[in-house]
Amino acid sequence: MLHLRVISPVGSTDQVLAALRADPGVTHVVLLRGAGIDPAGDVLQADVAREAADGVVASLCALGVDRVGGVALEQVDTSVSDAADRAEEAAPGEAADAVVWEELVARTGEESRLNATFLAFLSIACLLAGVAVVTDSTITLVGAMVVGPEFGPLAALAVGLVLRRRDLVRRAAVALAVGFPAAMLVTAGGALLGAATGLFRRDEVLAGDELDFVFQVGPFSLIVALLAGAAGMLSMTSAKSAALVGVFISVTTVPAAGYAAIGAVLGEWGICARSAAQLAVNLVGVVTAAALVLALRNRRAPVRDTGRPLSDG
Template sequence: MLVHFRLTVPTDLTDAVREVLLTHDCATNVTVQLGVVARPEGDLLECDAAREGAGSLLTTLKRLDLDKRGGIVLTAPTGTPFLGARELEANTPGHPDDAVIWEAVEAKAYDGAVPTLSFLIFLVLAVVLAAIAVVTDSSVLVIGAMVVGPEFSAIGSACAGIALGRWSLVGRSLRLLVLSFAFAVVVVAVLALLASVTGMLTVEEVTRPRPNTGFIWHPDRWSFIVALVAGAAGALALAIERSATMVGVFISVTTVPAAGNLALGLAVWDRGEITGSLAQLGLNIAGMIVAGTLVLMLVRASWPSLMTTAERMFGR
């Protein structure tokens, strides 16, 4: 698996950047086009790099201040069916599936902390589904609400912010979590009140025993353990860009279902439902942030050595 580098380079940096690309062990297909960049004026240099070594190449380019004075664009080719690519990957330490490009992690983290309209809509829809799951005691709808919920992007952003020392990012992420959940819960609580007024919802439907969904507002030690495991898995998936694993995280932690139960508890003003839901919600978010941060710190500190050890133990 290769990463394509497209570099917009000021003329006075071209020779230095060209030398870096030609001498770096993980780079190939180096091309130089002089004077073709119109804005900002400069030269265009491109190369393909083994994903395992892309992070070190990017670090070297940033030491030349190319990220400040020029432009760096990374893309992932859909395929690289040539012998040189396979040889480059074989000769670069590590495996492409384990590669971490911290600049990409940081960029995703900042994107995940933005309070977009789509984030709020998805969260409201997820909490609506969760509330319906509570009323109907449907575990299937609970899973659906977990999948729709977008909250892990903000949780992952908080983890990355702590691990990378970007405290403004941490603040933005936590603010997004608090305000978005508060907004979604209030919206669904209002809808539940309207449903109660029109006879669609009764207090008994919310407070009766629910064998299939009662767990979402009864936090215990296992809730926290699940949150720790899910946070660790989600943070690792964020670092190595495993979207399929992220979906598994979405359906393992009861943040959104707890918010749905909280909204209904507020609508019928049942203190047990309210306090239990708040405890579950807070426990899950705290557990994921703690575990996710620890995993990202571990990856940042010792991931290359861990990859080397894994290769020795299990082979390439």
Template structure:
């Protein structure tokens, strides 16, 4: 798998950048068009680079000032059916599916910490589903509520901010997470009060034994362990862009269900439900942020060496 680099550069940086890209055996299709860029004025340089080595190229581009004075765009081709692409992949140690492009991870984290109307709407809808799951004691609806919830984008952003020392990103993502849950819980609590006033929801529905959903407001040691494992899986999926894995993360932790139960507890003023749900919510968030940060920190230090080692091991086994 290759990454396509498109660079708009001031003319004095063009030759150093072309030399940088050409001296590596894991880059190809280097093209230069001089004087074609209007804003900013300068030259256009394009190249295809093995995904496993993009971070090194970006670090060198930062070092010579190309990222500050020019423009750098990364895209992933849908297909690269030519022989040189296969040679590049063999020359770059590791597997492209294991490659982490840190600039992309940071960009995704920044997007996750940005307040959007759609994320708030999804969060409210997820908490509504969770509240209905509690009322009906339905484990299926609990899973549905977990999948709808968008909260991991904010949790992942906080983990990335901790690892990269982007404290403003940490504050922004956690503030968005807290405010998002507060809005969702208030909205669902208000709807629950309407249901209480009309008789559609009764206190018995909230406090009756619920064998299928009772776990969402009874936190224990396993709640924290699950949060740690889910946070680690989510951070790994975020780093290597395995979006399908995120679904498993969403349905592993009871963040959204706890918020739904909290809203019902507030509407009917049930202290045990309120305290237990709040504890469950806090345990999940803290566990996922901490585990996510640890996994990302480990990847920053050791991942490249581990993937190269794994590549050599697999190569040797295949030759044997």
């Protein structure tokens, strides 16, 4: 179930209330007249079956509530109610298969911002990948994969392409185009410092072979990226976030970026180029599969597009 909160202008409240009560997937409806302060209006609350949420939000937007009031959704972890059980049974489809498009746009928009936190996580992930390369440690490499935050912008890019949201595509592309080079430069700087202080030697690094798969580009590189992108988008749209950990460990985006930086520092330009190619293949594969999954999902209502860039707030 999802909890819905609506701030409605007084003149539209009866229409909003009628729309909520008419949907069989809506229950626990509460009306607080005059409770809204900013924006002013009436406050309505309800619990909505996930499979009905997309249609409910679309109907509220059709009434203009999103422009002069507000609509908010949040996850209900536990609901002990016969009325809630009846609403979930009456709503068409299955909760796991339902896509709440406004929720997806908001979530991917939030995770696609280029900010200090994103750069810090990506830099740390690439540094971990660099440490994995010089120590020939697969365990450290897995840690780097999990820490990497790159799936957020990749998912946002797929959503933006499918929904033709240029603002979302632009934001995600900037995050990736700036984030990876910056993280690779940080990793290269760390590698130069490590080499200068004797933390590792070039011949020792080149002697390791446990992580050679990172820069070995082949058809399976694309296959894994496609499968991971599909699984990741299914996880995001069905609210099964646990599967995302497997996605992070599957793709070699961060490892390839880290290996490319180490290869450049060691003067192994062939390894550097192949690692960069591996990075590109993984990025393209993940976005392609994620976009395909979204395109195949059934959209019952158009996603609201205000024509304005996504808010930074």
